[in-house]
Amino acid sequence: GAVVSQHPSRVICKSGTSVKIECRSLDFQATTMFWYRQFPKQSLMLMATSNEGSKATYEQGVEKDKFLINHASLTLSTLTVTSAHPEDSSFYICSARDVSVDEQFFGPGTRLTVL
Amino acid sequence: DAKTTQPTSMDCAEGRAANLPCNHSTISGNEYVYWYRQIHSQGPQYIIHGLKNNETNEMASLIITEDRKSSTLILPHATLRDTAVYNCIVRVATSGYALNFGKGTSLLVTP
Numbered sequence: 001g002a003v004v005s006q007h008p009s010r011v012i013c014k015s016g017t018s019v020k021i022e023c024r025s026l027d028f029q030a031t032t033m034f035w036y037r038q039f040p041k042q043s044l045m046l047m048a049t050s051n052e053g054s055k056a057t058y059e060q061g062v063e064k065d066k067f068l069i070n071h072a073s074l075t076l077s078t079l080t081v082t083s084a085h086p087e088d089s090s091f092y093i094c095s096a097r098d099v100s101v102d103e104q105f106f107g108p109g110t111r112l113t114v115l
Numbered sequence: 116d117a118k119t120t121q122p123t124s125m126d127c128a129e130g131r132a133a134n135l136p137c138n139h140s141t142i143s144g145n146e147y148v149y150w151y152r153q154i155h156s157q158g159p160q161y162i163i164h165g166l167k168n169n170e171t172n173e174m175a176s177l178i179i180t181e182d183r184k185s186s187t188l189i190l191p192h193a194t195l196r197d198t199a200v201y202n203c204i205v206r207v208a209t210s211g212y213a214l215n216f217g218k219g220t221s222l223l224v225t226p
């Protein structure tokens with residue numbers, strides 16, 4: 001299947017700082033990417049849907065000014081957690097849609113720890 | 116998307132078949148049954164999907180009942196590396212929508 005990468009794989013930051021997470025589709029163009037987060041022992045929860053060249057659509061309860069999403073190219077979407085707090089510590093996972101096979105592929109996830 | 120119900124956890128001995136059930140009694144005619152798994156601290160991995168007929172690939176087999184209200188994922192010879200959370204998701208064919216993950220079944224494969 002197609003490959004989706006995320007960078008960094010894990011990050012530790014101080015409270016109040018901002019963290020950027022990259023999601024790349026390595027061998028296909030992704031017009032749509034999805035951002036999920038997963039708290040310990042919980043299921044994946046959709047945060048937002050990102051369409052290339054347009055504003056992201058956020059799920060209810062997800063602050064768009066805190067979780068900035070940019071999808072400026074067909075192979076890259078970024079999620080920036082601004083002014084991170086310990087409660088933002090979570091596992092962030094992206095998926096990318098490959099329209100040529102009409103399927104989604106997941107990245108390996110980014111573990112964020114805010115001290 | 117239709118709701119699915121799965122057991123919280125299951126055990127399986129290494130080398131034996133693991134049969135993971137899923138109920139989806141409200142499935143619509145245009146909805147497929149998808150299975151993903153998530154190994155600890157990794158992203159979800161696609162396993163298999165089907166509409167009506169049974170399906171098999173190199174990873175698993177999917178058995179869908181005739182009324183499509185339930186299905187079973189079969190890992191024919193479970194290994195320790197198959198220990199993971201298995202999610203059954205019902206969705207329409209297009210991949211343009213996010214996947215709705217439940218808590219899935221935590222499968223523990225024991226030596």
